[in-house]
Amino acid sequence: MAELATVPVPPPHAGEEDHAHHGPQGWLKYLWSTDHKVIAMQYMFTGMFMAIVGGFMAYVFRMQLAFPGFEVPGFGMVSPGEYNALVTNHGTIMIFWVAMPVLLAAFGNYLIPLMIGADDMVFPKINRLSFQVFFVSTVVILASLFVEGGGFAGAWTAYPPLSASAEYNLTDLGSTLWLVGVGLEFVAFLLGGINFITTLMNSRAPGMRAFDVPVVVWMIVIASILFMLSVGPLLAGAIMLLFDQTIGTGFFDPAAGGDPILWQHLFWFFGHPEVYVVLLPAMGFVAEIMTTFARKKLFAYKTVIFTVVATGVLSFFVWAHHQFIAGIDPRMANIFTITTLLISVPIAELCFVYIATLYGGSITLNTPMLWALAFIAEFLIGGVTGIFLGAAGATIYFHDTYFVLAHFHYTFFPIAIIGTFAAFTYWFPKMFGRMMDDRLGKIHFWGTIIPFNFIFIPLFVLGMGGQHRRIYNYEHFTELAGPGFQNMRVLATVALLVMLLFQLVFFYNCFKSWRSGKRASSNPWRANSLEWTTESPPPHGNWRPDKMPVVYRGPYEYSVPDRDDDHWPQNAPN
């Protein structure tokens, strides 16, 4: 397989026999493997580990907010500096080390070759390099938490001058390591993105036309394009900020003629498309799962693809809605109010298409389907609350309050947590060759979804009451210290504890199903796309050499009239 790295356009199904026996053996294969499935699992488990780290941080600062002045079990007293470092790194880790690696890298790596009928990515060595760089970035960000002065504490948006000078942020080494870690992470995903795009373009199975590609593959590839187009300015900005921190340049220092707002533009020019970078893969999972368990063709496939492209283009023109009151020319806010509210149209359209897909279906509510449906139900809340914040006039009040925080958790939680659980439970039989326990899966589902709403609905109310973010103890504020507000903080924290507790069910279910679950057939869900035409789990090279798939139709031909079977695999000649 390694030879393929230098071949610009690999012939379909190349080198099947060769690469079954090449490459490192034993445990080394996990370190040096170029198999896209192994790399996917490396990203998946690194992401899950980081989710535990980020979840622990949420536990610590929610405990501090609910019970200020008490020791947090497992952490101790939370100082204001530690509190700032916890919220900063919770945000950074959850977005860059959980959402990105799991949604984009793990599932992108796992699904793209399998769903387009390729034996691997087109650049397997670049793929391996991508994970290795990502792994180094993980070590750097984790190390940054333990250096003298503690982890970076200037919020995940890292606005200078606070982030640019240890004199202000008091975390000399922490802020530099944070920046290096984030920069390396970007490099890793640039390497991965090149692979995703090239693989979709060049390695589709014979017969697979552009509109026979499953929506999730399109979404992951469009997300990669958005990422690669938006991250350049921020990577440049990160290097400028690193120079400001370490060698005394003044790109963002007004005293030296720099401009702190320049960073905000560079950050959000990336930061807003980034929302769609993680949203699109999750919407892709939901499309695959909903069509499978409603036994329905996806409503208006081409509309979905074109709408996603339109969303992607529009997402490059909304960034300054994060900066309405940041000191930009107030007349600019008008332009960005218009673009921001306009982006609600394609997103609403996508939600309508998904809802319309259910019409006339034959819906089975098993664990993956519950997660997929919950994604739509919960993401709608995140979507509609975004309208408040897109309207500049309302943002004067809501900016940097808990209303914003609750809003984006209602988008990111469905994306990164609900979307991931949907995909994980749906593809678990393919990945590990065993069925997951559906009853435990449903217990975990309800034990996650119900507390999730009890965490964030109170935070909407607190935001409406004027509570600002990133304040370690609201006892100092008479208008916010009342028992009504404090009870809501306690409610949110207790709900978080319940939700975290129910994650044990998930880990137990994974372990139990992996050890002793029912063996999965190659196509347990009777789905159409190509990954279900090979064994579970797929062998190295994905299909046996004589069984590489050929594609005859699109992936959503469910319940076709005049056919006995209610599914019609893409590779079935008739």
Next chain:
Amino acid sequence: MNETSFFDGLIGVASSYAGEIDFLILVVLVSVGVWFIAAEVVFFWLILKFRAKPGEKAQYIDGKDKRHKRWVTRPHFAVLAFDIAIIVISFQVWHHVKIDLPDNPDSELRIIGQQWAWTFQHPGADNVLDTDDDIFTVDDLHVEVGKTYLFRLEATDVLHSFSVPVWRIKQDAIPGRSITGWFQPTEAGAFEVQCAEICGFGHGVMRAEVHVETTGEHTAWMVTNAPAAVANLEVLNNG
């Protein structure tokens, strides 16, 4: 002037434009609320109605047919119409609060954020900023109810954000710049200022108070806190 808003019970309304911002938020709430409830109702109804039944096959609808497609296209034009309505009202509010500054403000202030306190520069008895009788305070802003104030917002070190929730005012302060804004308090009393932009270790305690006073109270405060009076007092105390 006691306006009511749907924020009643959560937070007070104490400036001339707070009610406008609340009205905009209410308009958004109603329009997206209608959509949200409609979408969720249809969504759950479909899940209940189209549960799998033995022997019953799902329908084959590809969504290319115009008769089907309009179920998606018509709502999205309606979403667009709601968006435009929100944009229009948002523009009006935004212009009034952030772009159109009052022509004849009653007074002018300077607000300076630094790690981790607010300094307020009041114009003093002559009502002119940057003269000898200016009154400087830390973490206490004194203004008169019903008067229109122009403020110049500055920062000395990192970003801060001046936010008085009951006034619905918020503006980031940026080192190297002086940002002009305005407000008109309509309720007397003491209200809280929060720093709304993370500014380091002490961000969580960067609290100040605005004291909105009647004309009599405000004049009295100005007299006792005038630089000359304070200097005399210090001489008396030390002497």
